[in-house]
Amino acid sequence: MAVELIFVGTELLLGNILNTNAKYLSERCALSGLSVYYQSVVGDNEERLAETIRTGLNRSDILILSGGLGPTEDDLTKETAAKVLGLPMVEDPHTKELLKQYFAKLKQKNVTESNWKQALVPEGAVVLDNDNGTAPGLILEKDGKTIVLLPGPPAELIPLFEKKVEPYLCSKQPETIRSTMVKICGVGESKVEDMIKDMIAGQDNPTIAPYAKTGEVHLRVTARAQSEDEAKKLMKPVVKELKSRFGNHIYTTKEQDTLEQVVVDMLKKYELTLTTAESCTGGLLAARLINIPGVSEVFKSGFITYSNKAKRKLLGVNKNTLKKYGAVSEETAHEMAKGCVFETDSLAALAITGIAGPDGGTDDKPVGLVYISCYLNDQVVVKECRFKGDRNKIREQAVVRAMDLLRRCIIDHFETKK
Template sequence: MTVEFISVGTEILLGNIVNTNAAYLSEQCAALGLSCYHQSVVGDNEERLEEAVRQALSRSDILILSGGLGPTKDDLTKEVVAKVFGKELYEDTHTKERIEAYFKRVRSEQVTPNNWKQAMVPEGAKVVDNHNGTAPGLIMEEDGKTAILLPGPPNEIKPMFERDIAPYLNRLQPEGIYSKMVKICSIGESKAETMVADLMDAQTNPTIAPYAKTGEVHFRVTAKAASPKEAKKLFAPLMDELFGRFGDKIYTTEEEVTLEAAIVSLLEDDKMTLTTAESCTGGLLAGRIMNVAGASNVYREGYITYSNDAKERLLGVKRETLMQYGAVSAQTAEEMARGAAKAAGADAALSVTGIAGPAGGTPEKPVGLVYVGCYVKGHVRVEEFHFTGNRDKNREFAVARALTLLREELIGRK
C-alpha cells in the first residue's frame, strides 16, 4: 500500500519551524512496510490545500495530514478534507467533553468559543482521542481511500501515532509487518552499504534498508508475515548473514538501544567506571552518556578543560607537552585521558581536543581537526580525525567517534 504525507502550515513554508513531523511519519510508515512516493507542505490556504488533498488521494491509498486542526480560522485541514470526501461536520459530544476536561485539568485558561471548533468532526469519521492536547485525530475512509488527520505539535502527534495510528495501519495490511533494527558503528555508510549491496539487490521478503546516522549506520530489516513466529523464521537467515559480515561492529538489534546505552552496558558487565575530559566538545560527550538511565552506576565525574590552564591544573597535562605540541595534538589527548582517569579514579577515560570552528584553524591544524584519546586500564589509544562540517556537526561527530573508540577498546579486551 502507498502512503502520502501533507504537512499543513504557512509557518513551515516560511521556515519558522522545522518540519520534523514529516521525517518522523516517513520513518514510522517505512517501518510498517508502507511505500511513500510523495510528500508535500501546504500553507494555510483552502484552495491550495484542497488541490493537494485531491491530487494525493488520486495516486495514494493512504493520506496522512499533520497540522491545521487547531481552534483558529486558519486551521482548515478538517474542513477541507471533509469537503473533498463530501461530508458534513457535526459536534461530537465525546470530543467536547474531553476538551472541557482538558481545560479543567490544566487550569491555565478558560475555554473560549473557538475551542469548540475542535469538537466538530466529519460524518462517519473515526475519532482518535488526543491524550496530550485538545485536537483529536480523525480517520476517514471512502471508496478504498483513507485520510488520517493528525495534530501538528510533535508532543501530540507522536504518542497518538504510536498508540492508535500505527496499529490501525498495521491492520490494513494483508499480512503483519515486523521489523528489526541492526545498528552498526566503526564503519562508514558507503562501505556498510557496499557490503550489503548484493543482499539489497536480491531482497524480496524480508527487505533491508540503510539509514545513515551521525557516526553510525542502521539497517532496518522488515518482513511481511502472518505471525511474529513466522517473521522470526524469515529474519533468521538475513540476520545471520549480517552478523557474518559485520561481526562485533553490530552493537545492538534493538530499536531503543543507543550506542551510549550499549557502552554503559559493557562497562556494567565488566564492573568498570568511566570519566571524560573534553575541550572542543564542551560537555556533549558527558551529556550523551548521562542520557542513559543507570549511567551513574559507571560514570564517575567529568572535566571540561577548554583552556590550557585547566588541562594542566585538573588533568595534569604537562606544560612542556602543550608548549611543544599544542593543545590540539595526539600527545595532549593522551595526557588528558590518562590524567582524567587518575583524577577520577576511573578504569576508563575518554578525552577530546580539537578545533571545532568556524575560526581558530591554521594550515597545519585546520578546522575540523580533532584528537580523541581512550584510556582503558593503563592502555591509551589516540585517533586523529578530520571533520568537514560546521561547528555543531564537528562536535557531534567528535562525540560519536569517541563513543565508538571506547566501544572498540572495551570489545577488544574480551
C-alpha cells in the same frame, strides 16, 4: 497500499519550523510496508488545502495529514477534509468531556468558544484520544479511501501515531511486515555499501536498506510474510550474515537503542564509572551521555578544558607536554584521560582534543584532526582521527567515535576474555 503525506501550516512553507514530521512519518510508513509516493506541504488556506486533498484522494489509498487541528481560525484541516468528503461536522460528547476535564485541571474558568471547536468532528469519524494535547486525531473512511488527521506538534503526533494509527494501518495490510535495524559504527557509508553490494544485488525478500547517520550507518532489514514468526525466520539468516561481515562494528540490532544507550548499559553491566574531558567538543559528549535516563549511576563528572590553562589546572596535563607536542596531540589526549581518573577516581575516562575549524589548522595539523583517548583498566588507548565537514560535523563525528572507542575497549577488556 499507497500512502500520501500532507503537512499543513504556513509556518512550514515559510521555513519557520523544521518539518520533522515528514522524516518521522515517512520512516514509520516504510517500516509498516506502506508505499509513500507523494509528500506535500500546504499553507493554512482552505481552497489550496481542499485541492491538495482531492488530488491525493485521486492517486493514493490513504492520506495522512498533520497540523491544523487546533482551536484557532487558521486551523482548517478537519473542516476542509470533511467538506471534500461531504461529511457534516458534529459534536463528539466524549471529546467535549475530555476538554472539560483538561480545562478544569488548569483551573481555567473562561474557556473561549474557539476551544470547544476541537470537540467538533466529521460525522462517522473514528476519534483518537490525544493523551498529550487537546486536539484529537481522526480517521475518516469513505468510498474505499482513508484520511488520517493528526495534530502537528511532534510530542502529540508521535505517541498518537504509534499507539493508535500504526496498528490501524498495519491491519489494512494483507501481509505482515517486520523489520530490524542493524546499527554500525566505525565503518564509512561507501565501505558498508561495498561490503553488502552482493546481498543487495540479489535481494528480494527480505530487503536491506542503508541509512547514513553522522558517524554511523544503519541497515534496515525488512521482510514480508503471512505471520510475524515467518518474517522473523526470513530475516534471521540475513542479520546473521551481516553480523559475520561487520563483527564488533555492529553495536545493536534494536531499533530503539542509540549508541549512547548501549554505552551506558555496558558501563552499568560491568559496574564502571566514567569521567569525560573535552576540548573541541565543548561538552557535547557529556550531553549525549546525560540524555540517557539512569546515567547518574555511572557518570561521575565532565570536564570542559578548552584552553591549555584549563588542561593543566583541571586535568594535570604537563606544561612541557603542551609546549612540546601541542594541545592537539596523542600525548596530550593521553594525559587528559589519565587526569580524569586521577581527579575523580573513575574506573574509565574519555578525552577529546582536536581542531574543529574553520580556523586553526596547519599543514601538520589540519582542520578535522582529532585525538580521542580512553582510559580503562590502567591502560590508555589513543586514536588519531581525521574528520571532514564543517565545525559542527567534525565535533559530532568526534563524539560518536569517542563513544564507540569506549564501547570497543569495554568489549576488549571484559567480553573477549570470557
